[in-house]
Amino acid sequence: MLSVRFMYLSSFRRPSVAGYLLRRSWSGRVLLCHRAGMAVSVQVHPSPKCLFDEPVQVRVGGLSPLQQVTMKASLTDEKGQAFHSLAFYRADEQGELDLSQCPSLGGHYTGTEPMGLFWSLTPATPFTRLVKRDVATSPLCVHIEVFDGHGTLERLPEQPLAACINERWFMKEGVRRIPVREGRVRGVLFVPPGSGPFPGVINVYTIEGGLLENRASLLANHGFTTLALAYRDYDDLPNDVINFDLDYFEEAVNFLRQHPKVKGPGVGAMGISKGADLVLSMASFLPDVVAAVVINGCITSAVFGLCFKNKLLSTGLGYTTSRIQIAESGVADIVEIMNEVNKGSVIPIENTEGTILFIVGEDDKNWKSKYYADEAIKRMKEHGKDKYELLSYPGAGHYLEPPYFPFCYASYHSVIGMHSMWGGNAKAHSFAQEHLWPKVQVFLQNALNK
Structure with missing residues (x-):
């Protein structure tokens, strides 16, 4: 017999998993943009492809020290319905941003939430639930973009500083x-x-x-x-x-x-x-x-x-x-x-x-x-x-x-x-x-x- 009641704590983390991820080499499909002579990049670690129930680490490099940015995630489901999320961040003194370490200052969520861009995805058409029916042949592709400054969806710059795609699959090889x-x-x-x-x-x-x-x-x-x-x-x-x-x-x-x-x-x-x-x-x-x-x-x-x-x-x-x-x-x-x-x-x-x-x-x-x-x-x-x-x-x-x-x-x-x-x-x-x-x-x- 076991009865447990769980309260949500914003500091909930996986320290062992996060430590492991930080020691792995970086890879990913990355779009590089140049700003003030620096190449801004956003990467999904450990790989741009993962299973849907696996966490990933999102990091941005090449920003100016303490630069304010907006992180945006978006996807389109099998019926063409759009979902999006955004959050406001500030880079550290080295011009880097790690969503597993840095808190969101506003947007669709606040606090340090490594997967916040994913679970806060909101339908463009109200009262739409994300449903995945084809689990075998196609992933859900989450587009992640970095924009200069803090802005709403309607007032973001036309071009991101950097972007990448996270493919989230439902069946691993061999299933x-x-x-x-x-x-x-x-x-x-x-x-x-x-x-x-x-x-x-x-x-x-x-x-x-x-x-x-x-x-x-x-x-x-x-x-x-x-x-x-x-x-x-x-x-x-x-x-x-x-x-x-x-x-x-x-x-x-x-x-x-x-x-x-x-x-x-x-x-x-x-x-x-x-x-x-x-x-x-x-x-x-x-x-x-x-x-x-x-x-x-x-x-x-x-x-x-x-x-x-x-x-x-x-x-x-x-x-x-x-x-x-x-x-x-x-x-x-x-x-x-x-x-x-x-x-x-x-x-x-x-x-x-x-x-x-x-x-x-x-x-x-x-x-x-x-x-x-x-x-x-x-x-x-x-x-x-x-x-x-x-x-x-x-x-x-x-x-x-x-x-x-x-x-x-x-x-x-x-x-x-x-x-x-x-x-x-x-x-x-x-x-x-x-x-x-x-x-x-x-x-x-x-x-x-x-």
Whole structure:
């Protein structure tokens, strides 16, 4: 039993990693510009190419002593949506700038934040969430530019002093991406390089439909054979659903367990939002799910009913639209719309023989995730169960993604059919994403390598 609550501290660092990076040689795709007889350069270390969940070090050289500059980052997603961030810095006495050592004086974030330019990327079109669907053939390319002086996006000089590109990939060399159409199961399997077998994990995403593969592909990079499992509006899976069938998820578990690259005998499951209550149901009813990562989930089947073995387990926790509040920004605040939980419909969490990792954004505005996690743990304690862990993050919202995904304040909510706020603030939310990711990997390794 472990329960930990994390406060965000702006001084959070990786001293050992930073020390290692500082001792490595520099390389990168660099655009040099000349100013006052000096070549200004910006470099991304240790390489201009990295995995998406890896931190990088950004440094600028050739500036004047104590020169004020604006650092800008930008990218364009697969749909052509633009994202950008900027921060104000001042070079040191030698005319150098290291974002892992120097504080931002203003802009999209303040303080010493080595990856601030990345997690503070903001959509040019409001209420747009960064989504990466093609994880195999193309990276997300972050353009980093240095401008003289401190200026807004609208008032920056036409030409930067220097620029470079950081390619952030989702699959490392040797990871195999295998589309899955096995029986009813639809999804994509990611297999790590090497002979294996490896711990097996099923990743279940939100209710929005389709299939997002970013979390599954990144887990495979860390040694997990991971199934990104679709369950709605993908391939031949239906869009209009009244009740989800837990038998489908059992079929996915059996498919993964029997794969030659999966260690077994049990597998893990990881889900966020609606995917989290499905994972909680899997852990409660399917004995081969021996580890569950539940990110901002509910304690009963939310919105949709749940069936298993031709029996209706839950009619689904409904919501009342009249309780929607419209914020000054024009987006919906829906945190109060979910109906009161009927204690008789709570997922029988006490049935699980495995272990559960609850992850909570305490400022979740989609629903009351902290309350649901507290009630789940209370129920487990009442039944003498202590195989759980809790990571609880003040200031974090609903969409807890892998590290360095930009914070999303609000975007379209497919269930209520309007733009909805997700909660949290950028700095604390991004700290949570960075902190929880290695914790998840350790949890799964410990649970699945027994």
